[in-house]
Amino acid sequence: MRPGHGDIELAGLCKSYDGITNVVDGVNLKIPDRAYCCFLGPSGCGKTTILRMIAGHEDPTAGEIVIGGENVLGLAPVERRTAMMFQSYALFPHLTVRDNIAFALRVRGQSRLERYKAVDLMMEKVRLTELADRLPANLSGGQQQRVALARAAITEPRVLLLDEPLSALDEQLRVQMRQELRRMQRELGITFVHVTHTQLEAIALADIVVVMEKGKIKQSGPARDVYAYPRDRYVAEFLGGQNIFSGKVEQVGSDHLVISQPHRTGIHVGVQADRRVGIGDRIDLAVRRDDIELMRATSGEPGGGATALPGRVLAIEYQGSFVKVMLDTIPDEEFIAYVPERTFFQDPFNVGDVLLATWSAGRARILA
Amino acid sequence: MSRKNWFAWLYVTPLMLVLVPFFLVPILVVLVASVLETDGFGGLIPTFTLANYVDVLTSAQTFHLYSATLKFTTLTWLFTLVIGFLVAYFLVFHVKNQLLAISLFLICTVPFWTSNIIRMISWIPLLGKEGLVNSALLGTGLIREPIEVLLYSGIAVVIAYVHQLTIFMVVPIFNSMARIDKRVVEAAVDSGASRLDVMRLIIIPMSKSGIALGSIFVVSIVMGDFFVVKVMSGGGSASVVSAFYENVGVLQYPIAAASAVLLTVVLIVAISLILRTVNIRREITQ
Numbered sequence: 249m250r251p252g253h254g255d256i257e258l259a260g261l262c263k264s265y266d267g268i269t270n271v272v273d274g275v276n277l278k279i280p281d282r283a284y285c286c287f288l289g290p291s292g293c294g295k296t297t298i299l300r301m302i303a304g305h306e307d308p309t310a311g312e313i314v315i316g317g318e319n320v321l322g323l324a325p326v327e328r329r330t331a332m333m334f335q336s337y338a339l340f341p342h343l344t345v346r347d348n349i350a351f352a353l354r355v356r357g358q359s360r361l362e363r364y365k366a367v368d369l370m371m372e373k374v375r376l377t378e379l380a381d382r383l384p385a386n387l388s389g390g391q392q393q394r395v396a397l398a399r400a401a402i403t404e405p406r407v408l409l410l411d412e413p414l415s416a417l418d419e420q421l422r423v424q425m426r427q428e429l430r431r432m433q434r435e436l437g438i439t440f441v442h443v444t445h446t447q448l449e450a451i452a453l454a455d456i457v458v459v460m461e462k463g464k465i466k467q468s469g470p471a472r473d474v475y476a477y478p479r480d481r482y483v484a485e486f487l488g489g490q491n492i493f494s495g496k497v498e499q500v501g502s503d504h505l506v507i508s509q510p511h512r513t514g515i516h517v518g519v520q521a522d523r524r525v526g527i528g529d530r531i532d533l534a535v536r537r538d539d540i541e542l543m544r545a546t547s548g549e550p551g552g553g554a555t556a557l558p559g560r561v562l563a564i565e566y567q568g569s570f571v572k573v574m575l576d577t578i579p580d581e582e583f584i585a586y587v588p589e590r591t592f593f594q595d596p597f598n599v600g601d602v603l604l605a606t607w608s609a610g611r612a613r614i615l616a
Numbered sequence: 617m618s619r620k621n622w623f624a625w626l627y628v629t630p631l632m633l634v635l636v637p638f639f640l641v642p643i644l645v646v647l648v649a650s651v652l653e654t655d656g657f658g659g660l661i662p663t664f665t666l667a668n669y670v671d672v673l674t675s676a677q678t679f680h681l682y683s684a685t686l687k688f689t690t691l692t693w694l695f696t697l698v699i700g701f702l703v704a705y706f707l708v709f710h711v712k713n714q715l716l717a718i719s720l721f722l723i724c725t726v727p728f729w730t731s732n733i734i735r736m737i738s739w740i741p742l743l744g745k746e747g748l749v750n751s752a753l754l755g756t757g758l759i760r761e762p763i764e765v766l767l768y769s770g771i772a773v774v775i776a777y778v779h780q781l782t783i784f785m786v787v788p789i790f791n792s793m794a795r796i797d798k799r800v801v802e803a804a805v806d807s808g809a810s811r812l813d814v815m816r817l818i819i820i821p822m823s824k825s826g827i828a829l830g831s832i833f834v835v836s837i838v839m840g841d842f843f844v845v846k847v848m849s850g851g852g853s854a855s856v857v858s859a860f861y862e863n864v865g866v867l868q869y870p871i872a873a874a875s876a877v878l879l880t881v882v883l884i885v886a887i888s889l890i891l892r893t894v895n896i897r898r899e900i901t902q
Contacts, residue, residue, distance in 0.1 A: 336799070355808050
């Protein structure tokens, strides 16, 4: 059996533990073969439950799971040819690294010689050869993760399911192991489904990001689409990097709308083909924090079509490659501008300065 | 002595206050008594002799007693292990409700709510010639004559021991099983392990320390007991301890002491064999 045909289709997937509330509530999703897919959401949003249902550790209350064109409901994990990497790894504490990785082959009845040959190859791949005879308790977090990965991959699954694989590691290692995961995914040439609550991890790794809330998919698509074009307020807030505020439509022009707010007026937004709005509608807007330009209030008005809102600097945080400037531009909402480091230090602002925050109409987006 | 040393001694004092008078001194008394001669009326004559050991070790009776005791020990160990393991497994892996698990656990301790004597007497109406078991079997027509070996026999001794000691298996095995991460079991299933594989390759090896601890309890209690054997066998069987109980009864202290020392040595060997299979220190400090 070769890997391949690891495309996954979830149709109307529901899971309820108490028969009243759905933990997973009608999820429809297609994950292509050999994709790296990340489920992103806060804890309790149902992402791990979906993973466990794909793995076959839990049965859906309703809906279908199709892997490689075959309905896998009721099949054991091995028959599905999925493998799972558990949160905090769940390594067998009484077995050495070698026997941990060899476990799946052992229960398949392979002889010791046969399985150790396969395991030695795998250990080389994930650079564990020198640690072969250690027990999991004597490994570092990163090493444990590599063992877990090797143990899952030894069965040549067509889908690898990873439950918060990086949450047990410290920050520095997390970035390192993130690359390792991506490398392994490319090398193995199989579908990875990865569950995380860290947006940075999701957008750094995934071909497809699936943002979830309360058992439902809020948005799914390529990482860049989800980050740069969030569909609604929840997605925009969860992925971050956006200033979000609401307002009422005052005018509808041919190429832009004018929106006002209790505290601010004259906010211009480009017309979006997929959003029909009329005068008087209340809508949510998002503007990327790095699309905002700050200028001193005295330096005159910006060009036509741009929005310019005054605001006082509340705080300034140096972030290395950029500077985070917090303003009270929109009262009651967080308003932050990311200013490139070099630009900022040409003419540094101070806390308390009154600035104009400007952006062109096309940069603001209407949220659902 | 330096100040630091004084503190070190101070720390171990409470333990020493218990260990020295209640453990070390009695052991020494027994050891000394075992190499002395007796005047036959309970008095000890301070003359060194190894005759007591020679007597004990060369007596055919010692051999019979040990083989009887070992038989009871092995049977009791086997049954308590199987029952205790299954009960613990059920409580840990099949009872999802914690409150239910705790109540079931308490039910396991029911035998201890009455005294040992009452518990053993209670077997008489159950196992006796006209007891419940026999009348039930007669009633269903499975047997024509009442089975007499149920009571006052080796079977009765083993039944009483198992009844009394299974909890000593359940508790440590439950304890080590409860520490098994459920995800580890899931990971095994994910790798394609069958129920039997999970039991054989995951649960049993990971419960090893509990099994070892429970075995130590059961083996040392059975080997050091004479009361259950005496009552439940109706005097038909004897055990190692019952023999030196008799010796004490006829004031043969040195020979009883020598038997006691021998039993202690045998038990130490048995326990160290059990401990070789598992690193208890690591398991406990984990």
